[in-house]
Amino acid sequence: MADTTTTASATAASAANASPDSPPFQLGKPRFQQTSFYGRFRHFLDIIDPRTLFVTERRLREAVQLLEDYKHGTLHPGVTNEQLWSAQKIKQAILHPDTNEKIFMPFRMSGYIPFGTPIVVGLLLPNQTLASTVFWQWLNQSHNACVNYANRNATKPSPASKFIQGYLGAVISAVSIAVGLNVLVQKANKFTPATRLLVQRFVPFPAVASANICNVVLMRYGELEEGIDVLDADGNLVGSSKIAARHALLETALTRVVLPMPILVLPPIVMSMLEKTALLQARPRLLLPVQSLVCLAAFGLALPLAISLFPQMSEIETSQLEPEIARATSSRTVVYNKGL
Incomplete structure (x- = not known):
């Protein structure tokens, strides 16, 4: 009872110092509304x-202690919503929510762009050899797999075989498609050397997109075999739905196709235009730094846009689900965790 009272008082104090830019702090909740694309975009930024x-x-x-003080209602006077939101942002960026252990820096979501950009630059290098194509595709899928594993849901133990299966499937599909398309482009006699080079630069996109789906x-x-949990408006478990699982995987797969599109399609277009400028023709050594900056800008824009397409907690009408789910609740809609 005492904990409930102190938490309520902390919430009231938080609401008192709220502002439009700093809404009342809610422990474990997103700072921005997730019902709109703009709110989700700001959240993922x-x-x-x-x-x-x-x-x-x-x-x-300090951030962890501040959140503990809020939880137990022992905040010092004068602590603002902005400080609480900042503390939660730091904790969620560094510590795994289930294990409470630090995530290795290159595999944090906040490190995805800085550590992933050099790989994107490598994927888009012109005049790739067979060995370099295989290497960059392997490195890209290895990085993705490590990020997925480091940020996995650790509440339920998952066999390592599933992780290895997904990793091998992604690497094999990415390398096979990239190598196959490169061979086809090389054998296309109708292409001029300039056209062949431009087409080769677009090869990484279908390879990466298909590997992401795989x-x-x-x-x-x-999840397709066992279903995923669906919840009513009050957060109560209604049941486990295979249909909701299909929706979740479809939304996630679509996100994984959209994500590499600006990253792997825009830079080749931009670079093909920049390479014709007098500056880069006179100073070819600037090509790699300029391409790196273009890739970094495309990556920084594409990642939050792609993962903001669908809410983390997606909504679906109960009439679209299994009959036993519809009978188990009076709610017209239920929600499920789509996953990232």
Whole structure:
């Protein structure tokens, strides 16, 4: 009873110092409304903010302690909503929500763009050899797999075989498609050398997109067989639905196709135009730095846009689900965790 009272008082104090830019703090809840695309976009910009990579150990301890004080109603006077939101952002960026252990820096969501951009640059290098194509596709899927594993749901133990299966499937599909398309382009006699080079630059996209779909299906195939939990408006478990699982995987797969599109399609178009400028023709050494900046900009824009397409907690009408789910609740709609 005492904990409930102190938490209520902390919430009231938080609401008192709220502002339009700093809404009342809610422990464990998103800062921005998730019902609109703009709200989800701002939420994911917070999640991928690379500045959290430079948070010191001391600052992390302070953030965790501040959230503990809020939880137990022992906040010091004058603590603002902005400070609480900032503390939660730091904790969620660095510590795994289930294990409470630090996530290795290159595999944090906030490190996805800084550590992933060099790989994107490698994927888009012109005049790739067979060995370099295989290497960059392998490195890209290895990085993706490590990020997926480091940020996995750890509440239920998952066999390592599922992770290995998804990883191998993604690597094999990515390498096979990339190598196959490169061979076809090389054998296309109708292409001029300039056209062949331009087409080769677009090869990584279908390879990565197909590998992403393969990875999602293999890693989460068990959800299609067993179903996923669906909840009513009050957060009560209604049941486990295979139909909701199909919707969740379809939305996630679509996100994984949209994500590499701007990253792997826009830079080749931009670079094909920039390479014709007098500056880059006179200074070819600038090509790689300029391409790196173009890739970084495309990556930084594409990631939050893609993962903001669908809400994390998606809604579906009960009439579309299994009859036993519809009978188990009076709610017209239920929600399910789509996953990232």
